[in-house]
Structures are given as C-alpha cells and as structure tokens.
Amino acid sequence: MVDVITYITKKSHKPLILVPVILMILSLLYLGIFGLNQGVDLKGGTLVTLELKEQMSETDVTNTIKSGLGAAEVETSLSGNTATVTISGDVDQAQFEQKFSDKFNILSFKSVGALLSEAAMGQIAYALLFAFVFMAITVFYVFRDPVPSLAIILSAICNLSIAVGSMSLFGIPLSVASVGALLMLIGYGVDTDILLTTRLLKRTDGDLDDRAEGACKTGITLTISALASMVVLFIVVKIFIPSAQVLEDISAVLIMGLISDLLSTWLMNLGILKWHMERGGHN
Structure with missing residues (x-):
C-alpha cells in the first residue's frame, strides 16, 4: 500500500484526477437512464x-x-x-x-405509509444544497482561497454521485435509512477533505509531497478501518439477521460511499490541491 500512496502523492497526481470525474459522469448517466427505486417507507x-x-x-x-x-x-x-x-x-x-x-x-x-412526501424530498434537496454552500463558505473563511473550497465541494458532489449511482446499479432503494447513510457519508467525506486541505495548506513542516503522503496515509487508514467495519456489519446482517433491512441498506450505502470517498479525496481533491499549489496558489 505504501507504493500506491507514493505513486498517488509524488508521481502522477494530475492524470488521476480524471478517474473519479469519469466515474461520476458514468454514475450520473446510469442514474439518468435507469433511475433510483424508492423504498416502501417513501412510497408506502x-x-x-x-x-x-x-x-x-x-x-x-x-x-x-x-x-x-x-x-x-x-x-x-x-x-x-x-x-x-x-x-x-x-x-x-x-x-x-x-x-x-x-x-x-x-x-x-x-x-x-409514505413518510417522505415529494415536498419533503424537495426540502432534503434544499438542505443538501445549503450544506454544500455553507461548507464552501466555511472552508473559504479558514483558508482564504477559493480553490480549496471548490475542490471540497466538487469532491463531495463526486462522492455522493458515485454512491447514488451505485445504489441504482445494485438495486438499493432510496429510503429513510439510505438517505441517512448518504448524509453520514457527506459528513465523513468532508472530514477527510478537511484533513487533506489542512495538512497541505496549513502545515509548513517538510515539502509538499511529504505533507501529501502523510495526509494520505492517515486518511486512507481511517477510511479502510471504517470500510472494514461496514463490511463486517453487512456480512453479519446478511447471514444472521436477514430481516434487518435497515442495517443492510445503511451498511451497503456506506461501503460504496467510502470506496468512492477514497477516489474523490485522494485522487481528485489531492490532485487539484497539489496542482494549485505547484502553480503558486495559496502563497
């Protein structure tokens, strides 16, 4: 894994930006063609x-x-x-x-009965929009640089798009449980983005590549630990508690979301930030 981290952080960060972007586009296309099933708690x-x-x-x-x-x-x-x-x-x-x-x-x-009407779903969409806007404002206030703010928002959108596209691909319905998992995923994804941005922009010890490698090791370790726990939960529920559909949906969404977070944070966001700083940004 060390060789992979070194390759990502020191050798080829620019081309790797395209990997999560392409996956996001494919996810949105698949979602637009095949749609997303609604769970029984949404449609009754x-x-x-x-x-x-x-x-x-x-x-x-x-x-x-x-x-x-x-x-x-x-x-x-x-x-x-x-x-x-x-x-x-x-x-x-x-x-x-x-x-x-x-x-x-x-x-x-x-x-x-349907717990979330069409109006309520609209309110959720507005809440997500405002969450993204306020995240961008907060990051801009902390770092005084628009590029990290836009990179974090783009990373969160990419993460969410791939996760929802995966839900459509694997037939996981949009339900109260999966909406909650998506909201948790946004929070976790922003945490790893903030970790990366702080290490690169605020720290001064070592050169840029060393700071990127340190952030990558810490962030990937955290994400893999969370991913492992979700995989164990999914297997236990699938084998021993098949009637616990809520836990199965939450763990499945988080598994796909954590995998997409690895791509969007450590390929796209890292690449954008390094590219920005190499061009003289955030001086």
Missing part, C-alpha cells in the same frame, strides 16, 4: 416477514404473492426459509393469511 406499501413451509426460491415467492394478490410490485429477500417481502399498496393481513396459509407462516406484517 406493506412489509411482510414470512416463514416458508416448503422450499421456494425468491422468484417463486414473488410470483406466488404477485399472482395471488394481483399486486403490481413485489420484492423478495430470501435467507434460508425466511423471506422478507415488500408489496406495493396496502394489503389486508387477514386476506393475505387466508390466501397463503398453506405456503407461509406470517412472522411480522405491517403497512407503511
């Missing part, structure tokens, strides 16, 4: 946890419920003989039990 619906009475695949469970209820959308997550099923619209529990009593035992059954 019914969540059912079932115990299977006979061996069935996810497709079998989905098709059985879809044909029995005439539901337009049914999603199934299967672990062993336990299935977690999301059904669009309200479903009567007594009717469900009557239709499928020979195939399933109901472990839990709840109807969920």
Whole structure:
C-alpha cells in the first residue's frame, strides 16, 4: 500500500484526477437512464416477514404473492426459509393469511405509509444544497482561497454521485435509512477533505509531497478501518439477521460511499490541491 500512496502523492497526481470525474459522469448517466427505486417507507406499501413451509426460491415467492394478490410490485429477500417481502399498496393481513396459509407462516406484517412526501424530498434537496454552500463558505473563511473550497465541494458532489449511482446499479432503494447513510457519508467525506486541505495548506513542516503522503496515509487508514467495519456489519446482517433491512441498506450505502470517498479525496481533491499549489496558489 505504501507504493500506491507514493505513486498517488509524488508521481502522477494530475492524470488521476480524471478517474473519479469519469466515474461520476458514468454514475450520473446510469442514474439518468435507469433511475433510483424508492423504498416502501417513501412510497408506502406493506412489509411482510414470512416463514416458508416448503422450499421456494425468491422468484417463486414473488410470483406466488404477485399472482395471488394481483399486486403490481413485489420484492423478495430470501435467507434460508425466511423471506422478507415488500408489496406495493396496502394489503389486508387477514386476506393475505387466508390466501397463503398453506405456503407461509406470517412472522411480522405491517403497512407503511409514505413518510417522505415529494415536498419533503424537495426540502432534503434544499438542505443538501445549503450544506454544500455553507461548507464552501466555511472552508473559504479558514483558508482564504477559493480553490480549496471548490475542490471540497466538487469532491463531495463526486462522492455522493458515485454512491447514488451505485445504489441504482445494485438495486438499493432510496429510503429513510439510505438517505441517512448518504448524509453520514457527506459528513465523513468532508472530514477527510478537511484533513487533506489542512495538512497541505496549513502545515509548513517538510515539502509538499511529504505533507501529501502523510495526509494520505492517515486518511486512507481511517477510511479502510471504517470500510472494514461496514463490511463486517453487512456480512453479519446478511447471514444472521436477514430481516434487518435497515442495517443492510445503511451498511451497503456506506461501503460504496467510502470506496468512492477514497477516489474523490485522494485522487481528485489531492490532485487539484497539489496542482494549485505547484502553480503558486495559496502563497
């Protein structure tokens, strides 16, 4: 890993800026074409946890419920003989039990109303916009230089874009849990960007490459530690607690977001800042 850090910080920082930029563009294109599914807590619906009475695949469970209820959308997550099923619209529990009593035992059954309306989603978008603006103002106030401010904002946008594009790619729905994970991701990403910017612009010990290498070692160690904990959480939930969909969604989003943070901070933001300082910026 030391050789990789040395290559990033001392040998080829300018071309590497393009890597997260290209990934961001591809993520936005994929998101624009295929869109992002909304979770049941956003659009409303019914969540059912079932115990299977006979061996069935996810497709079998989905098709059985879809044909029995005439539901337009049914999603199934299967672990062993336990299935977690999301059904669009309200479903009567007594009717469900009557239709499928020979195939399933109901472990839990709840109807969920839409918690976040379109207006609320608009407010979240405004909150994110203001967060980015105030982050830029704060960074500009601290460093008195517009380039680090713009670099941090661009890095955060890149990080968020790749994470949301990955959600679309892997079928992770936009839900209350995933929105919370994205907000956590913004905060974590800005922390690593501030670490990098402070080391390069405020410190005077050593030359620029040495400060960049030190910041990179510290930041990558922190991110890999957080990434490892999220991977462990995802595996534990997937294997032992398959009904804990909220934890699975949060850990999956954070795994993808932390990987994108490594790219956006240590390839793009580092490259921009070094390029800026080599051209005489922040004197």
